[in-house]
Amino acid sequence: MTVPDISSAANPRIKALVRLRNRRERDAAGRFLIEGYRELARAIDGGVSIETLFTCPELYLGDNDVGLAARVVATGAELVAVAEEPFRKASYRDRPEGLLAVAVQFPTGIDRLDLTGTPLLLVAEGIEKPGNLGTMLRTAEAAGATGVIVADATTDPFNPNVVRASLGTLFTVPLAIAASAEALGALRAAGIRVVATTPAGEAAHFATDLTGPTALVVGSEQYGLSTAWLEGADQRIVIPMPGSVDSLNAAMAAGIVLFEAVRQRAIASSADDTG
Amino acid sequence: MTVPDISSAANPRIKALVRLRNRRERDAAGRFLIEGYRELARAIDGGVSIETLFTCPELYLGDNDVGLAARVVATGAELVAVAEEPFRKASYRDRPEGLLAVAVQFPTGIDRLDLTGTPLLLVAEGIEKPGNLGTMLRTAEAAGATGVIVADATTDPFNPNVVRASLGTLFTVPLAIAASAEALGALRAAGIRVVATTPAGEAAHFATDLTGPTALVVGSEQYGLSTAWLEGADQRIVIPMPGSVDSLNAAMAAGIVLFEAVRQRAIASSADDTG
Numbered sequence: 001m002t003v004p005d006i007s008s009a010a011n012p013r014i015k016a017l018v019r020l021r022n023r024r025e026r027d028a029a030g031r032f033l034i035e036g037y038r039e040l041a042r043a044i045d046g047g048v049s050i051e052t053l054f055t056c057p058e059l060y061l062g063d064n065d066v067g068l069a070a071r072v073v074a075t076g077a078e079l080v081a082v083a084e085e086p087f088r089k090a091s092y093r094d095r096p097e098g099l100l101a102v103a104v105q106f107p108t109g110i111d112r113l114d115l116t117g118t119p120l121l122l123v124a125e126g127i128e129k130p131g132n133l134g135t136m137l138r139t140a141e142a143a144g145a146t147g148v149i150v151a152d153a154t155t156d157p158f159n160p161n162v163v164r165a166s167l168g169t170l171f172t173v174p175l176a177i178a179a180s181a182e183a184l185g186a187l188r189a190a191g192i193r194v195v196a197t198t199p200a201g202e203a204a205h206f207a208t209d210l211t212g213p214t215a216l217v218v219g220s221e222q223y224g225l226s227t228a229w230l231e232g233a234d235q236r237i238v239i240p241m242p243g244s245v246d247s248l249n250a251a252m253a254a255g256i257v258l259f260e261a262v263r264q265r266a267i268a269s270s271a272d273d274t275g
Numbered sequence: 276m277t278v279p280d281i282s283s284a285a286n287p288r289i290k291a292l293v294r295l296r297n298r299r300e301r302d303a304a305g306r307f308l309i310e311g312y313r314e315l316a317r318a319i320d321g322g323v324s325i326e327t328l329f330t331c332p333e334l335y336l337g338d339n340d341v342g343l344a345a346r347v348v349a350t351g352a353e354l355v356a357v358a359e360e361p362f363r364k365a366s367y368r369d370r371p372e373g374l375l376a377v378a379v380q381f382p383t384g385i386d387r388l389d390l391t392g393t394p395l396l397l398v399a400e401g402i403e404k405p406g407n408l409g410t411m412l413r414t415a416e417a418a419g420a421t422g423v424i425v426a427d428a429t430t431d432p433f434n435p436n437v438v439r440a441s442l443g444t445l446f447t448v449p450l451a452i453a454a455s456a457e458a459l460g461a462l463r464a465a466g467i468r469v470v471a472t473t474p475a476g477e478a479a480h481f482a483t484d485l486t487g488p489t490a491l492v493v494g495s496e497q498y499g500l501s502t503a504w505l506e507g508a509d510q511r512i513v514i515p516m517p518g519s520v521d522s523l524n525a526a527m528a529a530g531i532v533l534f535e536a537v538r539q540r541a542i543a544s545s546a547d548d549t550g
Contacts, residue, residue, distance in 0.1 A: 266515055
């Protein structure tokens with residue numbers, strides 16, 4: 001075991017890590033935190049620029065951590081070994097896994113998204129809970145979505161809770177942040193059908209064709225979608241609920257409509273194969 | 276404003292409320308906590324026996340709280356007015372709403388469930404996170420499920436985080452706790468088709484008939500389903516994911532298969548109407 005580079009919780013670099021939990025600090029520094037094995041692995045896969053990797057090998061869970069740390073260092077990151085006590089202080093988790101990185105915030109302009117072909121996009125408007133946004137990103141990745149647009153963001157996607165709840169899919173699903181008017185304009189210009197999910201929808205989600213270029217729009221749990229999306233949408237759909245309406249959270253609603261699109265596309269694709 | 280019954284955070288009844296966050300204390304007392312407007316309203320709807328209602332009218336969010344408190348008292352509950360400081364100490368929430376009740380734990384035997392007709396059941400095996408169990412209950416209610424069976428429970432459904440994440444649907448969706456063998460036996464005896472959700476499923480969830488008496492079984496995020504369910508199931512289904520497989524959490528998987536059953540049943544029912 002080598003001597004750690006940082007052995008005291010009073011080290012200014014540990015304090016700087018704790019400060020990055022705060023949005024103002026993140027925005028001022030243009031940096032954010034990535035913690036955990038899966039999150040870091042996806043960050044490398046997604047080409048995120050990692051500035052510094054803080055490690056605490058005593059906390060590693062398995063044999064893969066050493067290799068992942070080497071992969072991070074190979075991208076040009078500084079490696080800093082930290083003793084257990086200061087690492088626990090810097091960690092955002094109850095059970096730290098010994099891997100905590102500072103990364104450079106990446107651009108989130110809507111021009112990042114490839115809107116050609118037959119995209120399947122998720123638009124999330126005004127989502128307030130980082131956990132919900134993270135779950136939406138994770139689910140959009142599972143559904144093979146082309147990208148996620150966060151419209152009128154109230155949650156900072158670089159929030160450590162988004163990184164965590166997304167399991168790092170934040171780095172692999174193309175993500176854009178835009179005002180609702182800008183997003184609606186870009187979708188229209190690209191000929192993408194805008195489908196708003198709302199309790200007042202005129203058609204069931206499963207009775208609506210989602211096989212073409214489609215943007216599925218979901219609103220916040222508390223306020224639903226704004227009139228910009230409700231009136232600007234090409235179609236308003238509802239998820240029929242035999243039970244009570246307030247029992248579906250925003251991320252769950254997003255997952256149900258995304259996987260209905262997956263179902264329709266799988267069936268259309270197998271019909272093409274046999275036709 | 277009347278004088279509160281409890282004005283000090285050192286009051287033994289406040290301490291007793293805090294202790295009920297602990298499972299051993301809950302089990303020993305046969306009691307649990309219900310906090311918040313929607314949760315309490317659903318508890319009354321679900322016939323839960325509320326022993327004591329602690330209120331802090333200074334924290335009420337709206338005009339309905341007084342009426343709800345009156346409804347709770349009308350069921351026979353003792354009413355205890357609490358000053359703001361001790362109420363905040365007793366509250367489990369960051370933003371207390373002034374309503375916190377002690378209720379009697381209700382029976383959770385599998386005989387509570389009505390397995391006749393064409394039930395749609397959700398079986399959740401080994402779920403560890405209270406938030407996931409709560410979300411499953413909430414989603415099962417939205418889907419109009421007949422009931423939820425918690426198999427080989429590692430999470431206490433009377434955990435305050437289950438009450439909260441379920442928004443109180445814990446009290447309105449029939450809930451049973453059972454060992455996996457007992458649950459499987461009861462489902463078989465009732466002629467209910469057991470459909471296990473697993474990455475190794477032989478058919479897509481949407482290519483499987485879910486319109487008959489059906490129990491949809493989902494496992495824990497970390498370990499998936501046990502062999503008892505995988506081998507005991509009448510069918511094993513998979514949710515096809517164009518993206519990466521570890522990106523769907525257990526509650527999301529449950530919601531996607533539940534709402535696929537809702538879709539199939541809605542279509543079958545409209546076909547019946549026109550046939």
